[in-house]
Amino acid sequence: SAVISQKPSRDICQRGTSLTIQCQVDSQVTMMFWYRQQPGQSLTLIATANQGSEATYESGFVIDKFPISRPNLTFSTLTVSNMSPEDSSIYLCSVSRDQEETQYFGPGTRLLVL
């Protein structure tokens, strides 16, 4: 499986500000995804990060709130914009390789919004 890292690992932010989370993979991967995991909850897909084109967002998530970039096959960013306490959560990136269904997760970013 790929080695996946995320930065920052955790952060405490003030409401109204924005935070950009980075996801780096040690090898090229076809698919990259961003999930949110609220405390004690399951994994909710925010969007699929598409290399060279706009991300594909799931119902309930919009680009203005969660802009995503994917400049190449090993890197993606998720920005949480104009944060409110309801955005306090763990944000995870995941990846899958071409011809593989399995997704592998990064270590996550723990975000607390005050």
Add this chain to the structure above:
Amino acid sequence: GENVEQHPSTLSVQEGDSAVIKCTYSDSASNYFPWYKQELGKRPQLIIDIRSNVGEKKDQRIAVTLNKTAKHFSLHITETQPEDSAVYFCAATLAAGYQKVTFGTGTKLQVIP
């Protein structure tokens, strides 16, 4: 879209006993079913998966069974150990190109020494 239900939400077993977690899915087209283990403060990690062309798969103390007709699949852990304590998530997807993975709600397993 796909809907995955998972039961129970919490499970406590004595060390050495078996644990069973059950999931049902709604989309009969789904054909790939991974299970993830998430320890406290850690990332979800794949522990076993099964494809719809088989009914059972085993890996040491872990096994997964699949009933395509009934659209349910189960995780079996035998001879449980304290390090098995974690939250377990089942998931379902269609393994054809990229399809969204739908996760169950999770089962918190506690193994009591």
